[in-house]
Amino acid sequence: MDSRSSNTKSPFETLPLEARQAVMRALPDVESLKWLVLACSSFYHAFRDAESLITIRVLLNEVPLDVLREAVAVLESARNGSWTRQGIIDFSSQHLDRRTPSPQSWTLADALSISKLYSHVHYFAIDFACKCLGIQALGRGVQQSSPSQLEIARIERTLYRFEMYCNIFRDFRNPILSVDEQREILFSKFSPCENEQLACIHNYLYGKVSLGEFESTYCNLDTDFGSFQ
Numbered sequence: 001m002d003s004r005s006s007n008t009k010s011p012f013e014t015l016p017l018e019a020r021q022a023v024m025r026a027l028p029d030v031e032s033l034k035w036l037v038l039a040c041s042s043f044y045h046a047f048r049d050a051e052s053l054i055t056i057r058v059l060l061n062e063v064p065l066d067v068l069r070e071a072v073a074v075l076e077s078a079r080n081g082s083w084t085r086q087g088i089i090d091f092s093s094q095h096l097d098r099r100t101p102s103p104q105s106w107t108l109a110d111a112l113s114i115s116k117l118y119s120h121v122h123y124f125a126i127d128f129a130c131k132c133l134g135i136q137a138l139g140r141g142v143q144q145s146s147p148s149q150l151e152i153a154r155i156e157r158t159l160y161r162f163e164m165y166c167n168i169f170r171d172f173r174n175p176i177l178s179v180d181e182q183r184e185i186l187f188s189k190f191s192p193c194e195n196e197q198l199a200c201i202h203n204y205l206y207g208k209v210s211l212g213e214f215e216s217t218y219c220n221l222d223t224d225f226g227s228f229q
Contacts, residue, residue, distance in 0.1 A: 030115035070160035077167035
């Protein structure tokens with residue numbers, strides 16, 4: 001008979017509480033945090049003891065701080081199942097006017113939602129940037145360069161804003177606001193350049209979803225999204 005008890009813990013599980021929490025804070029993404037928390041009771045209890053602090057640290061390991069506000073706005077816009085005109089005005093004031101800081105208290109469920117969406121946003125941002133650079137290189141006879149982190153973040157913010165707009169105006173056949181009201185309440189919060197970026201992302205996604213041809217619907221790079229570094 002095996003003398004080892006079935007309840008014997010691995011050395012990893014017997015680390016001090018602070019060490020287990022430090023391990024979790026160093027994880028690269030929220031999905032990894034979820035699986036570690038579910039792996040054993042030792043890490044589960046260590047996580048529950050400091051859920052918010054661990055969660056925000058891991059989320060920032062995965063999602064850049066300069067796009068997190070947009071991610072939070074999208075999360076909030078997705079939760080609202082019934083928009084009204086006043087509701088849109090209040091949302092715009094909170095997330096577009098005052099640029100509310102990211103929540104200080106995070107649950108793992110919220111972080112998982114943001115993480116899942118970010119994986120898609122980041123994929124499309126990279127795809128968009130690489131195709132833009134490829135078109136530029138082809139037109140100018142130069143070698144394609146890599147997109148900078150600054151440019152990737154700028155594209156990600158635009159993708160988030162597009163998703164936010166879609167969440168607010170789900171029923172596009174019966175929009176809550178007229179075009180002029182949308183311009184006043186929402187689009188006036190962004191610069192002309194940022195609104196051009198939204199139009200450019202719209203064309204890109206239309207090409208991906210409807211035609212499967214990025215180049216067939218893409219607008220002029222220099223006027224719509226600017227040059228990449």
